[in-house]
Amino acid sequence: MEVVKLAIRLLKNTLHVETIPYPSKRAPPPIFTFELLRYPSRDEEKCIGCGSCAHHCSGKATYLEEDGDRLVIRFVKARCIGCGRCSEICPVEAIEMKQPQLFAYTREELPPEETLTKPLQRCCVCGTPFAPQQLVDEAIAKALEKLEEPLYTSMSKDYAKLRDLCPSCRKKLSLVMGTHPVKYIKEVIKADA
Amino acid sequence: MLRRLLRRCLRASPWIYHLHCGGCNGCDIEFAACLAPRFDIERFGFLLVTSPRHADILVVTGPVSKQYAPMVKRVYEQVPKPKVVVAIGACACSGGIWHEEDPENYAIVGSVDQLIPVDIYVPGCPPKPEAIINGLIKAALQLAEAR
Numbered sequence: 001m002e003v004v005k006l007a008i009r010l011l012k013n014t015l016h017v018e019t020i021p022y023p024s025k026r027a028p029p030p031i032f033t034f035e036l037l038r039y040p041s042r043d044e045e046k047c048i049g050c051g052s053c054a055h056h057c058s059g060k061a062t063y064l065e066e067d068g069d070r071l072v073i074r075f076v077k078a079r080c081i082g083c084g085r086c087s088e089i090c091p092v093e094a095i096e097m098k099q100p101q102l103f104a105y106t107r108e109e110l111p112p113e114e115t116l117t118k119p120l121q122r123c124c125v126c127g128t129p130f131a132p133q134q135l136v137d138e139a140i141a142k143a144l145e146k147l148e149e150p151l152y153t154s155m156s157k158d159y160a161k162l163r164d165l166c167p168s169c170r171k172k173l174s175l176v177m178g179t180h181p182v183k184y185i186k187e188v189i190k191a192d193a
Numbered sequence: 194m195l196r197r198l199l200r201r202c203l204r205a206s207p208w209i210y211h212l213h214c215g216g217c218n219g220c221d222i223e224f225a226a227c228l229a230p231r232f233d234i235e236r237f238g239f240l241l242v243t244s245p246r247h248a249d250i251l252v253v254t255g256p257v258s259k260q261y262a263p264m265v266k267r268v269y270e271q272v273p274k275p276k277v278v279v280a281i282g283a284c285a286c287s288g289g290i291w292h293e294e295d296p297e298n299y300a301i302v303g304s305v306d307q308l309i310p311v312d313i314y315v316p317g318c319p320p321k322p323e324a325i326i327n328g329l330i331k332a333a334l335q336l337a338e339a340r
Contacts, residue, residue, distance in 0.1 A: 018231055019230055019232070019233045019236070020231060021236075022232060022322075022323055022326055023326075026323065027231070027232075027322075037317070037321065058290055059283065059289050059290040059318075060290075060292050077316065078283065078286040078316045079283060079286075079287040079288065079316075080283065080316070080318075081283050081289060081290060081317075081318030103316075103327065104314065104315045104324055104328030105313070105314045105316070106312060106313055106314075106335070107312060110314055
């Protein structure tokens with residue numbers, strides 16, 4: 001009986017084919033690397049141009065370039081290692097790991113650089129471009145998000161003035177423009193007294 | 194007619210030589226997976242040979258280190274014509290995580306195509322065995338055209 005069982009097992013083993021007939025059939029994806037073996041794809045409308053994807057890119061595949069009034073975000077596909085740090089760090093979730101890495105390219109087919117341009121905000125006093133316009137709007141919206149009524153109106157007035165100023169001009173002109181935070185401290189002191 | 198027969202034969206059995214020029218060895222492991230029973234590239238007639246003088250296709254993995262750069266050139270010259278070079282992995286294709294423009298990396302040259310002409314690029318870190326098979330089949334077709 002044992003010998004027959006062994007013989008059946010042996011026959012099964014010899015008939016079993018491990019090879020995957022690749023072009024007609026694909027190997028099942030391993031579960032733990034399913035997300036990682038992918039290229040990032042950027043949603044151009046959602047992106048605010050903060051540049052954190054470029055700062056966190058481990059292979060310098062995404063990098064920033066300032067071209068006068070515009071910020072250019074460049075992405076070299078061949079240099080991407082699919083680590084997924086850019087999609088992890090993106091504050092507005094504009095990057096998704098979507099396109100699977102299953103391709104080979106000849107020299108002519110090699111994909112060109114993906115570029116995305118974002119307009120920069122110019123300082124209205126000194127005239128230097130300092131940050132993308134969408135990033136400034138997003139930052140102001142986030143700062144005002146959790147404020148309550150008396151503070152909200154005064155702060156939103158301040159931010160409307162501050163929007164067009166670069167960080168160094170903000171410091172210099174804060175007392176002239178009346179946006180210095182000392183007034184809030186004074187109010188608190190008055191209320192306590 | 195003889196030439197046509199030769200072309201068909203060569204398309205059916207390209208010989209490959211594997212050159213590792215540095216880096217983490219991940220792509221080499223994936224390439225070894227291609228040769229192993231699960232993805233078995235010998236189905237398509239590829240044969241791994243131990244000398245570049247016997248090879249038709251040169252498979253290069255990893256970023257080229259500065260010390261190894263002359264050897265890469267020498268091995269490329271040893272492969273008889275016509276030859277096809279396949280760069281496997283993000284490092285071999287474009288420098289990958291070793292890519293540095295300013296200042297230049299002190300030990301790594303970067304991508305393979307700075308030293309020798311590359312015909313097929315298989316990006317990915319590491320690329321899947323399926324992608325490597327795709328690349329090698331493209332290389333075999335290009336080789337048959339070159340004859």
